[in-house]
Amino acid sequence: MSMQPGWMMMRSLSKDGSVRDAELPPGTTARVLSYAKPLTGPIVVFLVVVVLGSMTVVATPLLLARIVDDGVTPGNHGLVTRLAVLVAVLAVAEALLGLVQRWMSSRIGEGLIYVLRTQVFDHVLRQPIAFFTRAQTGALVSRVNSDVMGAQQAFTTVLSSVVSNAVSLVLIVGAMAALSWQLTLGALLLVPVFLVPARWVGQRLSGLTREQMNLNADMGSRMTERFNVAGALLVKLFGHHETEHREYADRAARVRDIGVRIAWNRSVFMVSLGLVAALATAMVYGFGGHMAINGSLSVGSLIALATLLGRLYGPLTAISNVRVDVMTALVSFSRIFEVLDLPPMITEKPGARPLPEGPLSVEFDHVSFAYPTADQVSLTSLEATAHGDRLGGGEVLTDITATVQPGQMVALVGPSGAGKTTLTTLVARLYDPSSGAVRLGGVDLRDATLDSVRDAVGVVTQEAHLFHDTIRANLAYAKPDATDAEMEEALRSAQVWNLVERLPSGLDTVVGDRGHRLSGGEKQRMAVARLLLKAPRVVVLDEATAHLDSESEAALQHALDHALHGRTSLVIAHRLSTVRDADRILVVDEGRIVEQGQHEDLLAADGVYAELYRTQFRQARSVVD
Numbered sequence: 001m002s003m004q005p006g007w008m009m010m011r012s013l014s015k016d017g018s019v020r021d022a023e024l025p026p027g028t029t030a031r032v033l034s035y036a037k038p039l040t041g042p043i044v045v046f047l048v049v050v051v052l053g054s055m056t057v058v059a060t061p062l063l064l065a066r067i068v069d070d071g072v073t074p075g076n077h078g079l080v081t082r083l084a085v086l087v088a089v090l091a092v093a094e095a096l097l098g099l100v101q102r103w104m105s106s107r108i109g110e111g112l113i114y115v116l117r118t119q120v121f122d123h124v125l126r127q128p129i130a131f132f133t134r135a136q137t138g139a140l141v142s143r144v145n146s147d148v149m150g151a152q153q154a155f156t157t158v159l160s161s162v163v164s165n166a167v168s169l170v171l172i173v174g175a176m177a178a179l180s181w182q183l184t185l186g187a188l189l190l191v192p193v194f195l196v197p198a199r200w201v202g203q204r205l206s207g208l209t210r211e212q213m214n215l216n217a218d219m220g221s222r223m224t225e226r227f228n229v230a231g232a233l234l235v236k237l238f239g240h241h242e243t244e245h246r247e248y249a250d251r252a253a254r255v256r257d258i259g260v261r262i263a264w265n266r267s268v269f270m271v272s273l274g275l276v277a278a279l280a281t282a283m284v285y286g287f288g289g290h291m292a293i294n295g296s297l298s299v300g301s302l303i304a305l306a307t308l309l310g311r312l313y314g315p316l317t318a319i320s321n322v323r324v325d326v327m328t329a330l331v332s333f334s335r336i337f338e339v340l341d342l343p344p345m346i347t348e349k350p351g352a353r354p355l356p357e358g359p360l361s362v363e364f365d366h367v368s369f370a371y372p373t374a375d376q377v378s379l380t381s382l383e384a385t386a387h388g389d390r391l392g393g394g395e396v397l398t399d400i401t402a403t404v405q406p407g408q409m410v411a412l413v414g415p416s417g418a419g420k421t422t423l424t425t426l427v428a429r430l431y432d433p434s435s436g437a438v439r440l441g442g443v444d445l446r447d448a449t450l451d452s453v454r455d456a457v458g459v460v461t462q463e464a465h466l467f468h469d470t471i472r473a474n475l476a477y478a479k480p481d482a483t484d485a486e487m488e489e490a491l492r493s494a495q496v497w498n499l500v501e502r503l504p505s506g507l508d509t510v511v512g513d514r515g516h517r518l519s520g521g522e523k524q525r526m527a528v529a530r531l532l533l534k535a536p537r538v539v540v541l542d543e544a545t546a547h548l549d550s551e552s553e554a555a556l557q558h559a560l561d562h563a564l565h566g567r568t569s570l571v572i573a574h575r576l577s578t579v580r581d582a583d584r585i586l587v588v589d590e591g592r593i594v595e596q597g598q599h600e601d602l603l604a605a606d607g608v609y610a611e612l613y614r615t616q617f618r619q620a621r622s623v624v625d
């Protein structure tokens with residue numbers, strides 16, 4: 001194929017030297033090859049095309065030699081024309097082969113990206129919620145993106161550069177030796193003169209490039225953090241404009257200086273590459289010219305030698321760095337495999353059965369729970385940059401035993417940090433208990449199908465989240481085939497139809513982070529509407545703690561009456577009206593149930609509940625009662 005442009009060689013050279021010695025888990029290579037297997041067809045075509053392309057690189061100079069020696073020198077017009085046409089045909093063939101090679105290479109590369117990307121996305125989504133509480137989203141996203149791209153790039157360049165350069169090198173050296181072994185030897189003696197400084201520049205470049213990438217990543221995450229509303233607000237409120245500016249400018253200046261040094265090193269490399277090639281050409285003509293005069297070398301061969309020589313150093317450089325290229329590819333792949341190998345903690349047992357039909361009871365049977373440690377749920381390599389703490393979680397819930405009968409509403413109350421939210425996450429099987437069992441309708445959640453648990457349990461969290469999408473799309477998340485009429489009814493029951501009705505685009509209004517801003521109470525009612533559409537048999541509700549004005553308070557109350565009616569429900573209560581309506585109140589403190597019963601009885605007992613009532617619930621009375 002046509003000679004590699006200089007920067008292609010530099011890409012090779014600028015690779016991180018350290019990856020050569022990276023430790024790879026056994027079986028990585030075999031696993032990478034398993035990804036190549038479905039692409040066998042395109043890969044074979046690609047390799048054949050690459051080999052044919054390399055052959056044209058050598059064939060053209062040899063044909064030129066024939067034109068001079070057999071056509072021009074003896075004055076054979078016919079042969080000159082025929083050979084010139086052949087050279088033209090070869091040029092067209094080379095161009096076509098180049099197109100096919102690029103087409104195949106992008107098919108292989110994009111095919112690989114598609115598979116890796118979809119696998120990683122699917123796998124990460126299957127991770128337990130604990131994984132997401134630990135992983136720094138930005139770092140995770142950029143890691144997944146850059147590794148997938150890196151693996152693809154390395155895979156196709158290794159494939160093409162190893163094969164095409166190896167073939168080119170053998171053919172070029174072979175052809176040169178056949179023309180004149182003495183001159184070939186001379187040219188090869190120049191190789192170390194070139195390779196030694198090339199490697200040195202390569203190492204410097206790899207260090208500089210890595211530093212530049214780190215700085216750029218750092219500036220990027222700084223901007224992401226500062227350029228959103230919350231970050232910008234902090235900067236302004238604390239008056240840190242100057243410091244922010246200085247820190248950013250420091251990094252930008254270093255990126256600038258490194259950029260200049262990288263460009264300089266590259267130029268030195270390119271200029272010396274040109275210099276060596278020019279010196280070699282001088283040598284070939286210097287010695288070869290005398291040989292041609294003496295008759296030991298034909299003029300055509302001399303020209304061919306000089307042309308071939310120009311194509312020798314590129315593949316040589318690339319080949320000398322093949323090991324680094326291969327290792328870089330393997331490292332990218334192994335980092336992706338690391339993600340794919342994270343075990344999903346919540347899995348469906350073989351032979352799992354669906355939950356029984358009809359109203360369901362919720363039963364906690366001697367449940368204890370500790371949040372999983374970092375080692376269990378996150379990527380070590382990601383965690384190192386994201387968090388410092390590697391501590392395991394202590395026990396958050398201890399020996400909880402309680403039952404919510406079908407159709408009952410049970411309120412959970414307790415001081416902040418007592419473990420109320422944690423207890424409710426077990427009902428939706430976001431986590432499995434460390435010991436004991438959580439049962440719905442008498443079936444241990446670990447024996448039930450995941451789908452039936454997701455269908456049966458509906459959750460409204462304290463910080464209700466809406467996707468940055470239309471209201472319609474957010475509601476359809478609960479019930480994809482919901483009609484407009486059903487949505488309207490759900491919104492009415494949740495006491496937010498008034499609001500939606502007033503919006504200019506109605507159901508098609510974009511809400512969420514960057515869309516129409518909803519207040520905390522409106523968001524929660526929207527989440528209740530979503531829950532109503534889902535119509536789960538078990539409802540888990542974490543009441544918003546934020547003080548609502550009396551109107552939204554009353555609205556939310558109506559919404560909840562609808563949502564909870566006829567359903568088994570577990571409500572983390574912050575409002576007096578909820579605890580009063582509850583069939584039973586569980587008082588949680590430091591991970592244990594310390595009291596249970598009804599409002600009046602618990603007040604009379606004058607324990608933790610009575611204290612909570614005095615501090616937390618009583619002020620709310622004026623609003624609610």
Ligand SMILES: Nc1ncnc2c1ncn2[C@@H]1O[C@H](COP(=O)(O)OP(=O)(O)O)[C@@H](O)[C@H]1O
Nearest residue numbers: 133371393396415416417418419420421422423
């Ligand atoms: N994802 C988590 N990882 C580790 N510990 C957590 C996590 N979430 C909550 N905790 C800890 O568990 C305890 C109970 O928290 P939580 O159930 O949210 O309390 P409550 O809802 O009663 O205020 C707290 O000490 C809290 O720090």
Ligand SMILES: [Mg+2]
Nearest residue numbers: 420421422542
């Ligand atoms: Mg909570």
